[in-house]
Amino acid sequence: MDEAIHTAMKLFHRRGFDAVGVAELGAELGIKPPSFYAAFGSKAGLFRQAVERYAAGEANVFGRALAKGGTVTEVIERMLHEAAKIYPEHDGIAGCLVIDGARNSADAEACAIIASFKKSSRKTLRDFIATEFPRQADELADFLVIALGGMSGAARDGAGVRTLKAFAAAASRAFRTETTR
Amino acid sequence: MDEAIHTAMKLFHRRGFDAVGVAELGAELGIKPPSFYAAFGSKAGLFRQAVERYAAGEANVFGRALAKGGTVTEVIERMLHEAAKIYPEHDGIAGCLVIDGARNSADAEACAIIASFKKSSRKTLRDFIATEFPRQADELADFLVIALGGMSGAARDGAGVRTLKAFAAAASRAFRTETTR
DNA sequence: ACCTATATATAGCGACCACTACATAAATTC
DNA sequence: GAATTTATGTAGTGGTCGCTATATATAGGT
Numbered sequence: 001m002d003e004a005i006h007t008a009m010k011l012f013h014r015r016g017f018d019a020v021g022v023a024e025l026g027a028e029l030g031i032k033p034p035s036f037y038a039a040f041g042s043k044a045g046l047f048r049q050a051v052e053r054y055a056a057g058e059a060n061v062f063g064r065a066l067a068k069g070g071t072v073t074e075v076i077e078r079m080l081h082e083a084a085k086i087y088p089e090h091d092g093i094a095g096c097l098v099i100d101g102a103r104n105s106a107d108a109e110a111c112a113i114i115a116s117f118k119k120s121s122r123k124t125l126r127d128f129i130a131t132e133f134p135r136q137a138d139e140l141a142d143f144l145v146i147a148l149g150g151m152s153g154a155a156r157d158g159a160g161v162r163t164l165k166a167f168a169a170a171a172s173r174a175f176r177t178e179t180t181r
Numbered sequence: 182m183d184e185a186i187h188t189a190m191k192l193f194h195r196r197g198f199d200a201v202g203v204a205e206l207g208a209e210l211g212i213k214p215p216s217f218y219a220a221f222g223s224k225a226g227l228f229r230q231a232v233e234r235y236a237a238g239e240a241n242v243f244g245r246a247l248a249k250g251g252t253v254t255e256v257i258e259r260m261l262h263e264a265a266k267i268y269p270e271h272d273g274i275a276g277c278l279v280i281d282g283a284r285n286s287a288d289a290e291a292c293a294i295i296a297s298f299k300k301s302s303r304k305t306l307r308d309f310i311a312t313e314f315p316r317q318a319d320e321l322a323d324f325l326v327i328a329l330g331g332m333s334g335a336a337r338d339g340a341g342v343r344t345l346k347a348f349a350a351a352a353s354r355a356f357r358t359e360t361t362r
Numbered sequence: 363a364c365c366t367a368t369a370t371a372t373a374g375c376g377a378c379c380a381c382t383a384c385a386t387a388a389a390t391t392c
Numbered sequence: 393g394a395a396t397t398t399a400t401g402t403a404g405t406g407g408t409c410g411c412t413a414t415a416t417a418t419a420g421g422t
Contacts, residue, residue, distance in 0.1 A: 016285030018199060022380055032401055033381070043380065099334070103284040104197030118338065139347050146340070146348045150331025153280070157299065159327070166320050167327045174355035203410055213371055214411070224410065 001039070004029045009050035013097040017047055017110040044109035047101075051117055054097045059086060061148075062125055072132040073179065076144065077172040083148055084164035087155035095152035118145075133179050140178060147171045182220070185210045190231035194278040198228055198291040225290035228282075232298055235278045240267060242329075243306055253313040254360065257325065258353040264329055265345035268336035276333035299326075314360050321359060328352045 007028055011020045022043050026036050040046035058064065065079035087095050098121065102114040122145055130137035151164050188209055192201045203224050207217050221227035239245065246260035268276050279302065283295040303326055311318035332345050 015287070019285055019287040021378075023378080034383095034402095035400060037381070038399075100284065103281065103334070103337070104200055104286070106196070106200040115338075139351075142335075142340070142344050143348055143351050146331040146335045146345075147328070148331070149334040149338075150327040150329070153284070153330040153334055154323075154327045156284070157296075157330075159323070163323050164327075167324055170320075170324050170355055170359050173358060174351055177354060177358065178351050202408075204408080215372095215413095216370060218411070219369075 004031075004039070005046070005049050005053050008046050009053055009097070010091075010093060012047055012050050012101055013054065013095075014093045016100065017043075017102045017105045017107060042109075044107060044113065047110055048113045051097060051101065051113060055117055055121070059096065061086060062121070062128075066128065072129055073176055075128070076175055077168075079144075080147070080151075080168035080171050080175075081165065083151050084161060084168040087151055087164055088159065088161050089155065094158075095156040096148070099149050099152040100156055136179065136181075140175065143175065143178060144171075185212075185220070186227070186230050186234050189227050190234050190278070191272075191274060193228055193231050193282055194235065194276075195274045197281065198224075198283045198286045198288060223290075225288060225294065228291055229294045232278060232282065232294060236298060236302070240277065242267060243302065243309075247309065253310055254357055256309070257356055258349075261325075261328070261332075261349035261352050261356075262346065264332050265342060265349040268332055268345055269340065269342050270336065275339075276337040277329070280330050280333040281337055317360065317362075321356065324356065324359060325352075 008020075008025055011025065011028065022033065022036065025043070025046065026033055029036070031039070036046075040049065061079050061082040062075075064082055065075045068075075068078060070078070083096075098114060098117045102110045105111055105114075122141060125144060126137050126141035129140050133140060147167075151159075151167060154167075155164060189201075189206055192206065192209065203214065203217065206224070206227065207214055210217070212220070217227075221230065242260050242263040243256075245263055246256045249256075249259060251259070264277075279295060279298045283291045286292055303322060306325060307318050307322035310321050314321060328348075332340075332348060335348075336345060
């Protein structure tokens with residue numbers, strides 16, 4: 001079951017929600033449609049569990065950066081470099097599942113799941129920034145959300161570690177600059 | 182015909198390549214399938230024409246910024262602010278068709294069309310930057326491509342003009358900083 | 363007016379979509 | 393060991409996908 005969610009997570013991450021079919025998921029998981037629906041309820045139900053697993057795991061760049069402690073600026077710079085390290089393609093998978101997993105999806109439920117994850121992770125980031133820079137927390141959080149979104153999309157378009165690391169370094173300098181304005 | 186491409190462009194822009202069906206396109210254009218294929222060859226053929234129209238029109242933020250002249254830095258800042266003005270949702274349409282129109286598409290031809298447009302517009306940007314900053318042209322171009330990608334994605338996720346303008350201003354300051362490193 | 367050529371409409375191609383009714387097999391309970 | 397519940401496999405639901413074969417209507421040339 002854990003392994004099934006992990007497999008589904010990889011498929012959704014690689015190709016996005018819509019492009020992965022229930023038939024393929026069943027085949028990859030080694031189960032037939034009735035078992036699939038008994039276990040996960042629906043395709044979107046499995047997607048939600050896959051995204052939960054993803055956000056709780058090592059792809060949570062903010063959580064990883066925060067765990068190592070330090071000032072807000074230090075954590076943010078670490079986060080950006082974590083993203084630069086993780087986002088490039090590995091095994092056909094690139095970018096962030098939360099950021100790009102439901103892009104252009106026609107499924108309202110998948111979009112809602114992603115929207116909710118994006119909203120809550122933005123709030124977490126914003127509140128953390130506010131501990132040191134309360135006046136500019138919103139603007140700084142937006143800056144980082146947009147920067148990370150750009151990195152995820154670029155990775156999906158083929159950008160490698162070096163390109164993303166260079167961007168992360170520039171964004172880090174920019175973040176520092178913006179905090180002192 | 183011009184009007185048909187414009188209509189198709191809006192549909193593809195709003196929902197992405199895969200989520201727009203040939204049946205819907207035909208209905209919206211007021212033509213039946215055989216006429217559709219006689220006129221455009223395939224769904225991807227119409228998509229290519231729609232993207233060409235898009236890139237040649239007012240959504241070409243770099244071209245618009247370049248037309249007003251000035252230094253590289255001035256043009257780039259103008260471009261970023263143009264994007265911040267254009268990307269937010271209007272009439273259900275947000276972001277950039279080139280950047281996000283084929284995200285997560287399962288259609289290889291649509292992906293190839295978009296990849297080619299991205300490649301050529303990155304080269305245009307890079308070569309322009311190289312006229313003043315030849316040593317850092319690649320890195321600066323990457324920075325802008327990733328920043329614009331972030332802005333397009335954020336707009337698709339609901340970001341408004343104010344948010345994108347703030348990001349454009351920060352990215353402009355960052356660009357200036359990076360040119361003097 | 364007749365013939366040819368272009369273009370349109372009707373209908374349907376096979377393939378896939380997410381999902382489910384039903385029957386059979388396995389496991390559990392008494 | 394028999395009855396009941398649980399889970400699975402087979403097969404198929406209606407629907408949509410991009411695309412097309414065939415037939416009818418329209419236009420133009422002589």
